[in-house]
Amino acid sequence: xxxxxxxxSSPHIRSKDKTSTIMRDVVIALTPATLFGxxxxxxxxxxxxxxxxxxxxxTEAGIQKLRNKKITITDxxxxxxxxxxxxxxxxxxxxxxxxxxxxxxxxxxxxxxxxLGHNFINPALAARAFIMSGWMGRMTGYTTPKxxxxxxxxxxxxxxGAFSLDTSALSQFKDVYDAALANVQSTASLGDMFxxxxxxxxxxxxxxxxxxxxxxxxxxxxxxxxxxxxxxxTVAILSFFLYGFNLELVAYxxxxxxxxxxxxxxxxxxxxxxxNPKGQIIFAIGCGILTVVIRxxxxxxxxxxxxxxxxxxxxxxxxxxxxxxxxxxxx
Amino acid sequence: xxxxxxxxxxxxxxxxxxxEKKPVEHLVEPKVVVIPLHQHIGAPCEPVVNVGDHVxxxxxxxxxxxxxxxxxxxxxxxxxxxxxxxxxxxxxTTCVVIESDGLNTISEEVKPKGDISTLDGKEIxxxxxxxxxxxxGGAGFPTHVKLSPPPNKPIDYxxxxxxxxxxxxxxxxxxxxxxxxxxxxxxKALMKVLGxxxxxxxxxxxxxxxxxxxxxxxEKEAGIEVVALxxxxxxxxxxxxxxxxxxxxxxxxxxxxxxxxxxxxVATASAVSEAIQTGMPLVQRICTVTGSGVKEPKNVxxxxxxxxxxxxxxxxxxxxxxxxxxxxxxxxxxxxSTLNIPxxxxxxxxxxxxxxxxxxxxxSDCIKCxxxxxxxPAFIQPMLLDAYALRSNYDQAEKLRVLDCIECGSCSFVxxxxxxxxxxxxxxxxxxxxxxxxx
Numbered sequence: 159x160x161x162x163x164x165x166x167s168s169p170h171i172r173s174k175d176k177t178s179t180i181m182r183d184v185v186i187a188l189t190p191a192t193l194f195g196x197x198x199x200x201x202x203x204x205x206x207x208x209x210x211x212x213x214x215x216x217t218e219a220g221i222q223k224l225r226n227k228k229i230t231i232t233d234x235x236x237x238x239x240x241x242x243x244x245x246x247x248x249x250x251x252x253x254x255x256x257x258x259x260x261x262x263x264x265x266x267x268x269x270x271x272x273x274l275g276h277n278f279i280n281p282a283l284a285a286r287a288f289i290m291s292g293w294m295g296r297m298t299g300y301t302t303p304k305x306x307x308x309x310x311x312x313x314x315x316x317x318x319g320a321f322s323l324d325t326s327a328l329s330q331f332k333d334v335y336d337a338a339l340a341n342v343q344s345t346a347s348l349g350d351m352f353x354x355x356x357x358x359x360x361x362x363x364x365x366x367x368x369x370x371x372x373x374x375x376x377x378x379x380x381x382x383x384x385x386x387x388x389x390x391x392t393v394a395i396l397s398f399f400l401y402g403f404n405l406e407l408v409a410y411x412x413x414x415x416x417x418x419x420x421x422x423x424x425x426x427x428x429x430x431x432x433x434n435p436k437g438q439i440i441f442a443i444g445c446g447i448l449t450v451v452i453r454x455x456x457x458x459x460x461x462x463x464x465x466x467x468x469x470x471x472x473x474x475x476x477x478x479x480x481x482x483x484x485x486x487x488x489x
Numbered sequence: 490x491x492x493x494x495x496x497x498x499x500x501x502x503x504x505x506x507x508x509e510k511k512p513v514e515h516l517v518e519p520k521v522v523v524i525p526l527h528q529h530i531g532a533p534c535e536p537v538v539n540v541g542d543h544v545x546x547x548x549x550x551x552x553x554x555x556x557x558x559x560x561x562x563x564x565x566x567x568x569x570x571x572x573x574x575x576x577x578x579x580x581x582t583t584c585v586v587i588e589s590d591g592l593n594t595i596s597e598e599v600k601p602k603g604d605i606s607t608l609d610g611k612e613i614x615x616x617x618x619x620x621x622x623x624x625x626g627g628a629g630f631p632t633h634v635k636l637s638p639p640p641n642k643p644i645d646y647x648x649x650x651x652x653x654x655x656x657x658x659x660x661x662x663x664x665x666x667x668x669x670x671x672x673x674x675x676x677k678a679l680m681k682v683l684g685x686x687x688x689x690x691x692x693x694x695x696x697x698x699x700x701x702x703x704x705x706x707x708e709k710e711a712g713i714e715v716v717a718l719x720x721x722x723x724x725x726x727x728x729x730x731x732x733x734x735x736x737x738x739x740x741x742x743x744x745x746x747x748x749x750x751x752x753x754x755v756a757t758a759s760a761v762s763e764a765i766q767t768g769m770p771l772v773q774r775i776c777t778v779t780g781s782g783v784k785e786p787k788n789v790x791x792x793x794x795x796x797x798x799x800x801x802x803x804x805x806x807x808x809x810x811x812x813x814x815x816x817x818x819x820x821x822x823x824x825x826s827t828l829n830i831p832x833x834x835x836x837x838x839x840x841x842x843x844x845x846x847x848x849x850x851x852x853s854d855c856i857k858c859x860x861x862x863x864x865x866p867a868f869i870q871p872m873l874l875d876a877y878a879l880r881s882n883y884d885q886a887e888k889l890r891v892l893d894c895i896e897c898g899s900c901s902f903v904x905x906x907x908x909x910x911x912x913x914x915x916x917x918x919x920x921x922x923x924x925x926x927x928x
């Protein structure tokens with residue numbers, strides 16, 4: 159009998175995981191925080207999310223069509239980029255800003271460098287930095303959450319503000335850290351911070367939902383514990399030392415800004431972080447140090463996105479010098 | 490006690506359910522056997538019989554011509570019909586074709602050799618060598634060579650591999666359940682040859698019944714410990730098994746004996762015991778015939794030289810949607826283009842996969858997820874090696890230690906982009922080795 163047989167080299171079986179299931183898991187993990195962002199910032203936030211995702215997907219398809227490449231929008235990776243970009247934009251952003259950001263993310267940060275798996279920086283963060291440099295006011299004009307009336311300034315802005323208070327304003331406090339804590343406490347409670355009833359960009363406010371999403375990715379094996387743990391851990395330890403050993407202030411610093419979003423979803427971007435375990439730890443610690451240094455000493459109240467971008471650029475170098483030692487050592 | 494294990498590895502589906510509870514069946518006596526004279530790593534044998542000769546079961550038909558080689562014996566009694574090149578797994582090689590007379594007359598050469606308590610190490614080694622025993626886990630390395638380490642390399646442990654980490658295969662599992670005493674006896678023989686007082690039998694903990702049976706069989710043996718290993722692929726890879734049992738790492742590029750360990754398969758140990766206790770050389774073995782492409786998956790006792798087609802026929806035959814035939818397990822087995830080849834001493838499994846199971850999804854671009862790096866038990870970086878191999882940058886591949894790959898296939902298995910990583914690595918390895926030879 160003639161048999162029609164497949165011949166190939168081993169192994170002959172494959173795991174069920176696919177690129178598309180991984181990317182879809184990321185979207186699932188981000189959904190609660192996004193929905194919450196839409197809930198507190200309103201319909202305009204929904205518009206920003208939709209425009210950003212649709213533009214990202216269309217840009218990817220368009221570029222691949224122009225270059226006569228296989229169109230891979232079904233792998234969900236452009237959806238992830240579009241969604242992450244939207245989560246990094248204020249809820250009141252105009253639609254065209256989302257379009258510009260998404261086109262930049264996909265066309266320049268991703269495809270100009272070779273497409274999926276080849277981008278050397280996180281496309282969403284690169285796009286955020288790009289539109290930030292062009293439309294600073296719109297990118298930092300945070301919409302006030304509608305749940306209850308609070309100041310428009312983000313908690314991290316408030317903490318930063320304390321360091322530029324004059325001596326007379328500071329005189330009623332023990333020290334500048336005490337002042338920062340008192341001011342931020344009047345802005346938002348730790349509970350507000352945790353649940354997300356604070357100012358900020360669409361996707362960063364609810365630490366709780368971001369952590370849940372991150373845990374989902376950990377459980378699904380999409381990300382490893384290494385980058386989030388070492389990133390957040392470094393920020394916690396360093397903040398403790400640089401913010402007057404004030405534990406409560408540290409809690410605000412951990413829950414505030416984009417740390418949870420960055421640590422679980424942005425710094426863990428596959429292609430812009432090192433591939434080996436040791437490299438990932440070095441990368442995460444570097445992100446943590448830069449974040450705290452920018453927050454404490456830099457010109458911005460928040461340093462998560464720039465710290466990740468800077469470490470993205472350093473990732474190939476880290477990767478080169480953190481190659482694992484082979485089994486059995488030798489040479 | 491915690492389970493012993495190694496770092497890295499994957500969890501493929503076990504797929505052992507269909508055969509693990511099935512006792513080993515004997516097949517209908519083959520009418521003709523085609524016995525290759527090269528069933529092992531090393532030099533092929535020279536035939537010592539002529540066409541027309543009458544041979545008996547256990548009679549030597551091929552003699553080893555060099556040290557790294559193993560003699561070949563007849564698995565049936567009958568008449569030699571032909572000696573010449575025939576298709577085998579590794580291509581055409583000289584085979585002895587014997588027509589069975591169905592009587593299974595046992596050769597006069599086959600008689601009990603005594604007991605390990607009275608035999609000395611040298612005598613046991615000679616028995617093993619003459620019985621044509623080779624590593625039955627897959628590679629087929631002559632066992633007597635393994636048991637002859639250079640005098641400056643002291644051996645501390647003998648480890649028997651009962652991990653059977655390959656999905657689907659249950660041949661070793663059945664052997665451990667049905668003949669645990671022979672395995673322990675064989676282990677004692679190996680330990681005596683090497684002058685070793687400590688022996689391990691490593692078994693994955695998805696075979697608790699085998700662990701129990703083996704522990705019971707070994708309970709009176711002071712120097713032998715049956716250890717439970719974590720069920721994880723490739724737990725049965727030599728270097729990973731040594732690490733799991735002893736926490737010793739075999740040096741890169743080195744042999745297990747450099748870590749003071751000799752590893753052997755449980756089936757090999759059982760063959761050693763058979764050779765000593767009954768004098769029967771290695772002419773048959775247990776083989777798992779399984780997978781979605783065969784109608785009645787079974788564990789069968791096969792005689793060397795039996796055509797695979799005959800074996801599969803007695804397991805109900807192939808299904809209509811058969812799509813892949815594999816010699817061995819799904820992780821490291823070799824895909825075959827035909828069943829018209831003979832079984833050998835290393836045929837641990839015949840895996841038949843239907844179209845759904847055999848289809849490998851289309852590959853896409855690497856997303857740099859790093860999963861292959863995470864799970865590589867050799868701690869190399871498959872995705873980088875894939876990239877360098879595809880660019881023919883073999884210098885860089887060598888620098889990244891491509892030669893340390895143990896070809897377990899975990900990287901290709903785990904890759905979400907379905908890249909054939911091991912395939913690239915094999916190309917790079919071959920190229921790097923070829924260059925080394927040229928220099």
